[in-house]
Amino acid sequence: MTDPAWLRAQWDKYAPHYDRSIGFLERLQFAGGREWVCAQASGDVLEVAIGTGLNLGHYPADVRVTGLDLSPAMLELAKRRADDLGRPVTLRQGGAEALPFPDAGFDTVVCTLGLCGFPDDRAALAEMHRVLRPGGALLLLxxxxxxxxxxxxxxxxxxxxxxxxxxxxxxxxxxxxxxDVGFEITKAERLKLGTAERLVARKPA
Structure with missing residues (x-):
């Protein structure tokens, strides 16, 4: 299991370069993916691994966004982006495997390019299931x-x-x-020779 303190330090160092370094890969492998995910969000939204806030400009105007990230440096950049966009957002620092939120508190959970970096992706998905309201949507890229x-x-x-x-x-x-953690898949798209995947899943009502 990867040490959370080490992982946080690595992402803190990477944060100032993240947007620039991922730009080409986003266009090549994930073009339109963020828009696809965010357009389907509704109500109270939790974005796990919000990073520098690259999704913030793509959400519908009427959703209420809470963002969580392990890296304080990433969260600071997300705050700047939210301020620039005039987008209200609540930001919390923490790990995806132990979300600091009560049960059934969100209508939508979003995670884009984040599951690949969690030490325990199954635990993170179980936590996403826990904090979703019955009938709520999980949106993944x-x-x-x-x-x-x-x-x-x-x-x-x-x-x-x-x-x-x-x-x-x-x-x-x-x-x-x-x-495995209890979601029902409602939509799945596998793209780019099987290297990119978009998912919509529901927590049973």
Whole structure:
């Protein structure tokens, strides 16, 4: 299990460079993904791993956003972005595997490009299930292990590097875990030779 203090320190160091370094990858692998996710959010929204707040400009005007991140440096950048956008947002520091929120407090949980970096992705998904109201929506976007063997092998090689750098997994597949913790999948799209996935799931009413 990755040490949370180490992981927080790594993301704090990475925060000032995050937007610039991920820009090309976003356009290449995830174009339109943030818009796709955020357009489906409603009511009280929790964004887990809000990072620098790249989603904030894509939410409907009438949703109420709470953002959580492990990295204080990321949260500071998210606050600046929210201020620039004139977007009210509540920001909390903490880990995804132990969300500091009561049961059934949100209508929507959003996580974009975050599950790949959680030390325990199953625990994080179980926490997302806990804080959602019955009938609430889980909206996910992430890079996943490809079903094409040569590409999956290459992802495995890259993973050896990214795990040491920022604890980032390249070969995970959230969908089975989403089902395992109690969600019902309502929409799933696998793109870019199976390396990117968009999911909508519901907590049973």
């Amino acid at each position: 992430d890079h996943v292990g490809s079903h094409h063997r040569p590409l999956h092998w290459a992802q495995g090689l890259l993973e050896r590097v990214t795990l040491r750098q920022i604890g980032d997994h390249q070969t995970r597949r959230p969908l089975p875990l989403v089902i």
